[in-house]
Amino acid sequence: MEFVQNFPFFSILLSLFSGPLCSVIGGKAARRVNLAVITVVGAMSAAVLSFTICSGEAYVYLMGHFPAPWGNEIRVGVLEALMALFFCVVMFLSMVGGSLERALEIEAEKENLYYVMVNLLLSSLLALIYTNDLFTAYVFVEINTISACGLIMIRQNGRTIEAATRYMIMSLLGSGLLLLGICFLYDLTGHLLMSNIKEQVQILHGTGDYHIPLLVTVSLMSVGIAIKSALYPFHAWLPDAYGYSTLSSAAILSSLVSKGYIFLLVKIFYRVIGFDIVRDSKIVNILFAFGVVGMIMGSVSAIKEGNIRRMIAYSSVAQIGYIYMGFGIGTTAGVIASLYHILSHAATKSLLFVAASGITDASGDSTSFFDLTGAGYRNKLAGVAFTVGSLSMVGFPMFSGFISKLLFAQAAVDSAYYKMLPALIALALSTILNAVYFMKTVIRIYTPVDREEVQRRGFRKVTFVDQKAKSAALVCFIVLNMALGLCSEPVVRLLREGLSLFA
């Protein structure tokens, strides 16, 4: 066994134990520890990724000394390593980009607690990505929820506490359903390891026994995760949670936390149940319907919103709809499109959040739409970055959003008529709606205002030098976005390869 193969386990443990470590050291030291941990984990994930690409197959890593049916396992393939690497990159950039806001919005003596939460979140995300055991997945889902809740409410105001409470309630509903589903599966198959469950499920499916319980189980788990990842009708907590929490929390929550759950869903579909059975069970059709509705309704809510942070948050609802729509198409192409959109949306949405904060910095910290007029001139880099993010969301060629739209549409065109038409119409409508609110904002921030007006309101100019960390993060995000948009072919190939290793 190669030494590299230990890395997933190391990265989970490292981030898990650095959490408590942060609670006993000061804020500044905790910040350094946190960034170092993310960097190290990212580097290890990159090493694992290159290892799995070279070996061309997934491997299983025993946790403890018990072999398959009893022990706990980690399973690592191309897809897992890619996701871990990408999550680390986005998390790192979000943390760097939001450092200024954290200093302002978090009480100084509590700052180290924030890094406890971030480290725990990272470890739970990694565990969700790597684990091969359903119950472990459940435990880390809960850890994920708790730390995400902490991220929301670290900035103390009424809104965030209320949002955190709502978030907890919805999450608990979701994880209750997920847990029940896992228990059903355990009852049906007698296993907790994904690979073993899958064997049994295939046998059950072959004989036709327990057809209905199996169906109930799959739907319980899908609905549970759908609730947790804020699919359309379950999104009430989202705009407040993303709109009022501190910047790095909003960026991390929108681009990573919900994506971690979705990745778990992909694992359940492919590694636990088997995608053929899921497709035959018609549950994908329900996800498809909700996804399509979410694509439209999220955008409609975003158009009506007058607060730029909340607008971006609502746009997340639409984007989650895209991802579920891709699953709902029920083909491998659809799932690959969704996986790509997970990456693309993570890169774009955190870019938008950071850029929006740069814009509001130049507008007297007001998030209201009207005050943003001309902010693109006062903070040039943030203006450009916001434009890039918006164009990517709208699906402009050269940026990552275009590729995911392309993939979605290809997947839709190849599917059955009754799915193709709604999918394409929803894509078109949602694209236009996206264009409406994002272009509206872009034009707004580039509308010139009188110099007197600016001086009277006391808006200040923000330059690259004033906010080095944020600017650097923005530049990196833009590069990441364009890299995904222009060199998508290798990424898509990796996704395809990884998905084939999944089965």
Place this chain on the structure above:
Amino acid sequence: MDAWILLPVILPVLAGVILLLSLAFEKRKNGREQPDREPDEARLRSLHRYVIAVLAVSGVLALAVSFSGEHSVTLFELLKGIPVYFHVDDISRLFAAAISVVWLAVAFYSFVYMKHEGKEQRFYGFYLIVYGVLMALSFSGNLVTMYLFYEVTTLTSMPLVLHNGSREAIMAALKYLFYSMCGAYLGLFGIFFLYKYCDTLTFTAGGTLNLELAQGNVTILLIAVFGMLVGFGAKAGMLPLHAWLPAAHPVAPSPASAVLSGVIAKAGVLAIIRVVFYVVGPDFLRGTWVQTAWMTLTLLTVFMGSMMAFREPVFKKRLAYSTVSQVSYILFGLSVLSPVGMTGALLHVVFHMVIKCALFLTAGIFIFQCGETRVEQFRGIGKQMPKTFWCYTFASLALIGIPPASGFISKWYLAQGALEAGVGVFGIVGPAVLLVSALLTAGYLLPITTSGFFPGGIVKHGKAEEHGTGAAVDRNEQKDDGKAANLEPPLAMLLPLAVLAALAILLGLFPNPLIGFAGKIAASVM
């Protein structure tokens, strides 16, 4: 690999980006104290030299690329089976050459004109970038590459509309952006279908549609193709997505409206040509409801555009409506799906590009010299700037289609094409509409000439600096206080105009090489 064919794309784009970047950095350096410092003469002159040098070099490169045989280059794979691919064929040649000539002429003109608009450096930055992008659009070798640069054209040309930053300009730019983008997305969704049903998205004369695959899915394909026609038609100002043209043109600086109308509207035409004749194939569309609907739409646009132009008192808006109408001539020529019609359409692409640019340049001269924008203000103006007015008159005659000016040739081919294409009732209706529209064209262009040369009284126009817009009419009342001022614009403005106007006539006198070239293209696809 002929990577060097990308030089005419990369060079102007880079040069433009450098201009914009240096602008941004300079503002940062000394911006706090005196943000909008007026650029001094010497600086301006060096800026002009720079722009001309870049345009000339890349123009020569573009021509060299166009006329040195077949070239193709694959940049990289965007997605599996969808490379960013450039290929130079006859259509590329036609567009690249025509665009280069017009772009250079308008650049010369704008050097003087832009003095009164200000912010030259930003303007030229985008001006150069758009040129590069248009070259890339012309050289695109497959549908996705073309779509990519089509969108980039929209985005980079938007700042030209936005130039003066007024509220109307922003609203117009937004409108332009929305129409073009919505149209482009309609096109994009068509591309998805074509991707499934075509052998390849690489442009191939005569189309690449796989008829076996298409069997049984004809309806959906036709809908998709119709969506693409409407979508890409947005840029060409075809009904129902035409409304951005009359909004965007009056607010843009005149050189910008000249290229928007003359050149960028043709990007829509190019896209439609590529879709219909190089991917879907004309045979698939012939005789279907799509062809009928397309012809109806274009004829409606031709007629409606002329009518609106006829009623419009603001000169630049009138010209904008005229563009709506004239570009649909081209589309009508394409929609009949006959070689002769297509020849006429391609000829009209070139002719209209030249003529409409010339007309917008005269509109710019009126604004620059007298600050006048409305048609009724132009009474008697011809006496004070006869050379300009003669150019205007020649260009108008060419647009109306009076032999031997160029418009006549193209319209002749268009009508011929409609008559012999075997499109039933449209064979009669089409030429009739074209004729009526030509009369309307005469109706909205020539009165300006007559009242400009023969005002029926003494009307004097002052320089723009001396009075505000629309003051010329008041001058009527005033006593004749001596000789009317000579309002002839500086040579740098007049010369490009004269060249374009002369081209408008000369291309009509010696059309054979062009007809041969267009005919060759048309024959190759049908």
Place this chain on the structure above:
Amino acid sequence: MNFANLANNYEEAVAMLLFVIGFSNLLLQKNLIRKIIGLNIMDTAVYLFLALKGYIAGRKAPIVVDGVQSVKAYVNPIPSGLVLTGIVVSVSVSALMLALTIRLYRRYHTLDLDEITTRLKKEGL
């Protein structure tokens, strides 16, 4: 429908009933404390279900006192382990929820979440 099966598996039926009760309380109650109680009922129902599945009548827990007997003598210990893990999770989650509730109550002197939302809107935050 075969109601005989329902009667035979009455324990599981009770667990499901409890789950539904807890779930709907968590979802529908306005009062935060009641919501938390609902949460606990829901979780307990799942643990009851797990524990039921892990028990086979007549067998013992696998605690080796007087030598290892045959495999048939013991029940699988994993479900019990799962229940314990689950309880730990639900305790921590309940604690967090209660802490949040206290925060909200100190600020707004009410436990009604909708009421809090309307007040927040009034505050214009």
